[in-house]
Amino acid sequence: MSVSTSSRRLMVQAQAASGGERRQRRRRRPLLLRDSGQVGAMSRRMVRRVLERNIEERYRAGHIGTEDALHLFDELLQVAGPSSTRAINCLLYVVGRDCPALGVSLFNRVARAKVPPHNVTYSILIGCCCHAGRLDLGFAAMGNIIKLGFAAEAMFSFSHLLRAVCAENKTSYAMDIALRRMPEFNCTPNVFSYSILLKGLxxxxxxxxxxxxxxxxVDAGGSCQxxxxxxxxxxxxxxxxxxxxxxxxxxxxxxxxxxSPNVVTYSSIIFSMCKVQAMDKAEEVLQQMFDTGILPNITTYNSLIHGYYSSGQCEEVVRIFKKMSRNGVQPDIATYNIQMDYLCKSRRFAEARTIFDSMAGKDQKPNVTSCSILLHAYAMEQSFHDMHCLIELMVENGIAPDHSVYNILIVVYAKGKMVDEVMHIFTKMRQQGLNPNAANYGTVINLQYWPNG
DNA sequence: GTAGGGTTAG
Structure with a gap:
């Protein structure tokens, strides 16, 4: 399957998502070439060099946003030549980071321009394909890399594929790629590849x-320790x-x-202790962190807050908040979600809603988890009006429902024996590219609901 | 241009 042909649908989606952005971009004045007459005056090569240098410098300084990158991409492609690869990679990376499908469509424009394909460009493309949920296109691009003879240097591309394969719970397959196929292409897995496999397992x-x-x-004793x-x-x-x-x-x-262990190692240990509500032990590890000069971050504190809420020690939560504040650590979205969840489970729905409404003002916009927590509370209360309003709010704010949100709706409809609505939820999930998971099917089975039964 | 920890449904 060729990337350019099979990604056509993805391109259409990307262009639709950008709201005819490309047409608008064409009408805008170029960012660097203010007067098209300059192009005639300066040699094409000189214009290209200035543009390339500008893009690379701004990229290194972290000063290119997605919109800028799209405009610069249009400008650069008009004068692009063999030397433009590095600048194009910068722009592709910036766009693909925010909108992977758009990154794929830009790559296809690069492929049509007179810019030779490069290993790094392909790795960014594969990253975009994987993030857009199109592993099939990622593998097709890898086929091109192999044909072009880049496979031995395609470590980054392989990493993207390994990660995406593991995300589909196919770690055995990822292990086969890393431990058998990659060496066949003289591409030896590195410590990143192994970490992806370890995490997958x-x-x-x-x-x-x-x-x-x-x-x-360790036993292999090579350079990849x-x-x-x-x-x-x-x-x-x-x-x-x-x-x-x-x-x-x-x-x-x-x-x-x-x-030496770092903040992630310690946080992981603290999380496990909090999970079993061994709060004294978690505090001992926290003290050990301070003693070794490793400062806890918001992730560490969130585990402690969650642990104390779960064990009903709300006064300890207050103490942790004070400690966080003293150490200059600000609550983040997960902190607010943990608080909201505690309040909802204590049936203090109005207080949970107050936190939800105040989040935007604290520069922490609610995410799909925040919505899921609140939606679940409304579902428990059978407050259908509140559920409906919340879903509308999600649509307005572009928050896509996830498995959890759909599951809450499935429970509500299945309890009301609303067969058509349950089927509609499953259809909507698939339209969104979400395959119902074990929890979703489990919900239906547990409620002894069966469409044809 | 690639890797690790925290929040939600059943």
Whole structure:
């Protein structure tokens, strides 16, 4: 399957999403070439060089937004030549980061221009395909990389694919790609590739295999030794599966290798302790962090806040908030969501709504999780009017429903034996590119609802 | 241009 042909639908979607942006962009004056007469006066090559240098400098300084990148892309493509690859990569990366589907469509324009394909350009393209949920296009692009003879240097492209394959819970397949196929192309997996596999195994609750893989890395004794990310990933996986002793042994192995735990390692340990409401132990680890000069961040504090709420120790939550404030750590969206969830579970819906409404003012716009928490509360109360208003608010603010939101709606409709509505939810999910998950099917089965039964 | 920790549904 060729990328340019099979991504046509994606391009149409991207262009529709940008609201005919391209037409508007053409009408705007160029950012750098203020007078088209200048183009005639200066040589094409000189214009190109100025533009390329400007783009690269602004990119390095982090001064290019998506809109700017789109305008600069139009300008650069008019004069682009073989030297433009680096500047084009900067622009593709910026656009693809915000709107991956648009990144794919820009790549197709690059492919038609007189700019030779480059390994980095392809890796950005593959990243866009994967983020747009089009792994098929990502693999098609990898086919092109192999044909062009870039495979040996395609580490970044492989990383994108490995991550996307693992995200589909197909870590065994990702392992086959990394450990068998990549070496066949003389592309040896690096510590990033291994970390992706380790994380994939842990997510699939195969942390024992992750442990074996990390030991395999050590035993191989090559240049690809596990680092703090690899170890923290597996320690986290083991703890989440309740393998506390194995996690502790691995931490000792890490220290023995001369690798010190960092804020992520500590936060992961604190999270596991909070999860089982071992708050005293979590506080001991927190103190150990301070003693070793590693400062907790908002993720660390959120675990503690959640732990104290779950164990009904609200006064301790107040203490943690004060401690956070003293240490200059601001609450983030997850903090507010944890608070809202606690309030909703205590049936204090109005207070939860107050937090929800105040979030935007605190520069923390509610996300799909915030909406899901509130929607669930309304569903429990059978407040259909509030549910309806909240869904409208989500649409207005461009917050796409996720599995959780749909599940709440499935429960509501299934409880009311509203067969057509339940089927409609499943259809809507698929239209949005969301496959109903085990929880969604489980909901229907648990409610003894069966469309043809 | 690639990797790790926290919040929601059943």
């Amino acid at each position: 842990c997510v699939e609750k195969r942390s024992q295999e992750a442990l074996e893989l990390i030991h395999m890395m 596990p680092n703090v990310v690899s170890y923290s990933t597996v320690v986290d996986g083991l703890l989440k599966e309740g393998e506390v002793n194995k996690a502790y042994s691995l931490l000792c192995e890490m220290l023995h290798q001369g690798i």
